[in-house]
Amino acid sequence: MTLFLEQLLNGMQLGVTLFLLAAGLTLIFGIMGVINLAHGSIYMIGAYAGTYVAATTGSFLLGIPAGLAAAALTGIAVEFLVVRQLYDRDHLDQVLATFGLILIFNQAITMIFGRQPLFVGLPEALSGSVELLPGLFYPLYRLAIIAVGLLVAVGLYLLINRTRVGMLVRAGSTNREMVRALGVDIRLLYTAVFALGALLAGLAGYMAGPILAVQVGMGEQILITTFVVVVIGGVGSVKGAFYASLLLGVTDTALRAYLPGLLRQVMVGPEADALGAGISSMGIYLLMAIVLLIRPKGLFAGST
Amino acid sequence: MLKSLLSSAVAATLCTSAALAADPVKIGMITTLSGPAGYLGQDIRDGFQLAIDLEGGKLGDVPVEVLVEDDALKPGSGRQIADRFLNDEGVKLFTGIVFSNVAGATVPEILDAGAIFVSPNAGPSEFAGKGCHKNYFVLSWLTDTMQGSAGRNASDLGYKNAFVLAPNYQAGKDAITGFKRYFDGEIAGEIYTRLDQTDFAAEMAQIKAANPDVVFQFQPGGLGIAFLRQYQQAGLLGSIPMVIAEPSMDHAILKAVGDAAEGLNVSGAWNVDLDNDTNRAFVASFEEAYGRAPTMYAAQGYDTALAIASALKETGGDVDDTEAFRAAMLATGFDTTRGSFSFGKNQHPVQDWYAMQVVRDDAGKLALKTRKQLMAAHGDPFAADCDL
Known part of the structure; x- marks a missing residue:
């Protein structure tokens, strides 16, 4: 039972990390109609900038503003210099341009930091484990990630549903032309949304730093999964991205943890392990296929 | 007619002898330089290059030219690079592959074309048993x-x-x-x-x-x-x-x-502190040349270059006669950073x-x-x- 709860927490932690990335991606895709493959690179830049500052100064807290600022500024620069030219072009052009950005960012990071992964330790205050239930020890840092992810989710909910900016964002994702016709500076709004998305990606990257290896190409690994989240949740829906991230995180973790064991009941050990690993790595894509069969526009596509 | 035939024959002879004198032996290095595992290929390349630099641009007294391409850990691109090296550059001697999945797609392509492959790292088991090949040598280890x-x-x-x-x-x-x-x-x-x-x-x-x-x-x-x-x-x-x-x-x-x-x-099989002359010299010159400690991949790249050097020295830089090259390789007239080293029947290492x-x-x-x-x-x- 404690093992199951621990796996559930692991799933949630993966889920909220995905959410931080997917929220930005779905906003950018839903509101501006831009497919931004470079979102993963911004995640990487946030991780590198934050981790570098944290490793140099020895302070985990100082890394936070550094990572966030680097990611947001990169986001603004990307929007201003590249994506802005592409709003009226078709998706293929956007994919090509942002794919080019991935290559450029990866190479630039390699030139600045080299190929060796960066290292930063856990912040001292968060390095231990806590006993949540008798016998259930869980690393404090992972709990902190879950907490930050949920806080961001609440914050985004309030921002989008309770503020004027949020109203414009919602309006923009429903009917872009009408918002423009009403005299709203849509270009400024676009830049702001892009920067916000980049900021969240940078946050996800920096928080992943002490757990994962901060290395070139780390963004592409998670980008595909993030796109799956966006598609399952419904393009443009932050609420959808939230539920889809958690669903995906928990499903993925549960398949990894339990499928080989279940298969071992019906077949020989090594084959069950290999087949289980195979199916669990397909799991999220199967989930996406099933969701799309039932709801072709995603779980929460109502808002668009 | 006769005249033109003669002159082309003369030209051909001239070309060949000129080629022997001036053209360096081309070595095709297909390796993984980008992505998270990029440092593996980087160290193999640097270790290999170190042996060449220490000999002043030569391996076994034969001038060599190393063509380096990044396979990005994609079996497909490894294969494409091999095709290009074989067909456009006329490369006969290959090395560099880091990952066994890339090797699985690329090595058969190279061997089928009659070229030689000397692996500095990748060692999939399927090429060690029934799938062994007379032009395939492994200098590293089997996974x-x-x-x-x-x-x-x-x-x-x-x-x-x-x-x-x-x-x-x-x-x-x-x-x-x-x-x-x-x-x-x-x-x-x-x-x-x-x-x-x-x-x-x-x-x-x-x-x-x-x-x-x-x-x-x-x-x-x-x-x-x-x-x-x-x-x-x-x-x-x-x-x-x-x-x-x-x-x-x-x-x-x-x-x-x-x-x-x-x-x-x-x-x-290798560590910086292994106590033999080749290793001490390698570690010192690697640190001096690149300003960082070598990894096992760098040592393997270096050993691969030493092995190729001994074979090239024996054959005088001829890589077209693969039998002679093979005999020279199997003689293991080279020292490695790992001390004792010889080839087994399948041309894979026997080592400590x-x-x-x-x-x-x-x-x-x-x-x-x-x-x-x-x-x-x-x-x-x-x-x-x-x-x-």
């Missing part, structure tokens, strides 16, 4: 044996049951098969992770639940760093010991992992294996220290199936 050495180490350290993890791809499966081959105890659990997986929280929970004597894991490159740090963060490092083979704890990973690595039991441990040196820095010899002049179990 099976390398990871198996960790199994021998675990038994040597007295552990009775082990939990094993590796990514779900060819080398991962070879690793677990190898570990089981050399480990005398029981397997408490077996997990195949995803090759693109960087978060191992679910696996940590399973290890904790199984509570084995020892954990064996094979996660190459950046994955290994993530795994070790999460192992420490999950509080397992103090409670369940771990054995790993050197690819999971090379000198670059050691630097990145930091304190989480202290005390780990490692096994492998060592148990090492991560300890603090006198300056308080973490270093990989060779503890004892685990296996002497050890070949691999696949050689018996090879018909060479």
Whole structure:
């Protein structure tokens, strides 16, 4: 039972990390109609900038503003210099341009930091484990990630549903032309949304730093999964991205943890392990296929 | 008619002799330089280049030209690069491949074209047994044996049951098969992770639940760093010991992992502190040339260059006569950074294996220290199936 709860927490932690990335991606895709493959690179830049500052100064807290600022500024620069030219072009052009950005960012990071992964330790205050239930020890840092992810989710909910900016964002994702016709500076709004998305990606990257290896190409690994989240949740829906991230995180973790064991009941050990690993790595894509069969526009596509 | 024939014959002769005198031997290096595992290819390239630079642009007194291309860890691009090298550049001698999945797609292409491949790292088991080939040489190790050495180490350290993890791809499966081959105890659990997986929280929970004597894991490159740090963060490092083979704890990973690595039991065929002349010279000149400590990949790249140098010296730079090249290679008239080295029947290494441990040196820095010899002049179990 404690093992199951621990796996559930692991799933949630993966889920909220995905959410931080997917929220930005779905906003950018839903509101501006831009497919931004470079979102993963911004995640990487946030991780590198934050981790570098944290490793140099020895302070985990100082890394936070550094990572966030680097990611947001990169986001603004990307929007201003590249994506802005592409709003009226078709998706293929956007994919090509942002794919080019991935290559450029990866190479630039390699030139600045080299190929060796960066290292930063856990912040001292968060390095231990806590006993949540008798016998259930869980690393404090992972709990902190879950907490930050949920806080961001609440914050985004309030921002989008309770503020004027949020109203414009919602309006923009429903009917872009009408918002423009009403005299709203849509270009400024676009830049702001892009920067916000980049900021969240940078946050996800920096928080992943002490757990994962901060290395070139780390963004592409998670980008595909993030796109799956966006598609399952419904393009443009932050609420959808939230539920889809958690669903995906928990499903993925549960398949990894339990499928080989279940298969071992019906077949020989090594084959069950290999087949289980195979199916669990397909799991999220199967989930996406099933969701799309039932709801072709995603779980929460109502808002668009 | 006769005149033009004559003149073209003369021209052809001139060309050939001019080629012999001036054209360097082209060596096609297909290696992984980008992505998280890029440092592996980088070290192989730098180690290889170091041997050439020390000889002033030559290998075995023969001028060489190294063409380096990045396969980005994609079997398809490895194959395309091989095609281009073979057809457009006329390359006859290949090296560089890091990963066995790239080798699996690329090496047959090279061998079918009658060219030679000398592997500085990749050693898939399917090319060591029935699939062995007279123009295919491996200077590194088989994944099976390398990871198996960790199994021998675990038994040597007295552990009775082990939990094993590796990514779900060819080398991962070879690793677990190898570990089981050399480990005398029981397997408490077996997990195949995803090759693109960087978060191992679910696996940590399973290890904790199984509570084995020892954990064996094979996660190459950046994955290994993530795994070790999460192992420490999950509080397992103090409670369940771990054995790993050197690819999971090379000198670059050691630097990145930091304190989480202290005390780990490692096994492998090469270490910076191996006491032989070639190794001492290599480590010193590598550090001087590149300003960083060499990894095992750099040593293997260097050894590959030394082996090629000895063969080129013997054949006078002729790579078209593959039989002569092969005879020169198999004579192993070269020293390696690993000390004793010879080729088995399948043209894979027969070498010594060592148990090492991560300890603090006198300056308080973490270093990989060779503890004892685990296996002497050890070949691999696949050689018996090879018909060479």
